[in-house]
Amino acid sequence: MTVVARVQPRAVRATLKHRKSADKLSAAEVERLRDAIKAALKLRDNRGYQFYAGWHGVPFDYCWHHHPLFLPWHRAYLYFFELSLQQIDAEVTLPWWDWSALDDVPKPFRAGALASAPIRPFTDVRRPGWPKRTFREAGQDSRVPPLPYRSLYERALAAPSYTTFNERITQAHDWVHVWVGGTMSDPAWAAYDPLFWAHHCMVDRAWRIWQHNHPGALPPALYLDQTLRPRSITVRDVLDVKQLGYDYAQSAVAVPGTG
């Protein structure tokens, strides 16, 4: 008889990676992010940019909006996409776009591979009129209030419960999508725009800060064990960003220790 003993994996102390503000990235950090996105765009299989972009709208439609799963689903989405970039360059992290302070798209996202991306959905369906590249009409709709959205952001952070926070940050989130316009205003195509990830990092960061200020405040119990499609990760699994290996930092520097 053969007995197979399963041993517990050894606990490993790991260093968290820090997501940083997009307008505070160094030139070298911007270059690395750009290069990683370019490399992801070249991958035509299920490791590549088009695969992950397609989770949100066309063709997979996995996203949740105006729903208690909005925040956990997008946190998991960022997590898996960021890992796919780190498969290309382990030092890359997704930056956030602080639309509560900036009055425009962050500078790194206005040129090159971070300004626009091709749209090549993972499906053999092609409809007339589908965009071939992402585009923006930022700030061009006079009825949409100009950035920054400081008061919307602060109102969300002042929410007393998860449900209210989710509703209020969704409001700010929706305004930003509509302010950017173009393919960013349509969930079918929004995630093909590299700016999408920076926008959602800001939303995720707001949730992280709100969680920090409201320890123990959870999404409704009904959803805690819900899996976040298409992966088997659950809402409970994404509640603590440190368990996902990242945090948000204004800055993060290190110097050598004693060796």
Next chain:
Amino acid sequence: MQRWTSKPLPFARDPQAPIVSAALELIGVEQRTPSFSAHLYLNNTRVRESAGVEAKGYAGSFAFFGHGEDCWGDEGHCRIPEAVSPFDQRVESSSQPANVTVDISEALKQTAERGEVRVTILAWAAGASNKALEPLRFKELMLVTYS
């Protein structure tokens, strides 16, 4: 641009328990619609499209990230599915109608003496090619006051 005006919504005025905050809740907002922005006005049914946020009765605004009207899939793709049996454990559709809450506390205080409001909503679909669309569809508008 889309214009919609509600029937009168009465609310109680009690000097012993004055209203401290109020909200309009749009219930059952259809998600299969183009993204749009909307302005809400109280008791100003003739508000002009260009009136903006300075107009009489302006109560608040919101944006809605809609899932689009054109379904890209084959027939039935965007229909909200019903459970096919009591054992159907598939997750609910993410296209279920949503609710939107707009804080109108300040605006309601300005009209408080009337004891009722009619709400006019102006909504504009995002994107130049969607200008003629009427993007806002919802089941019910609820006025909630808190003392």
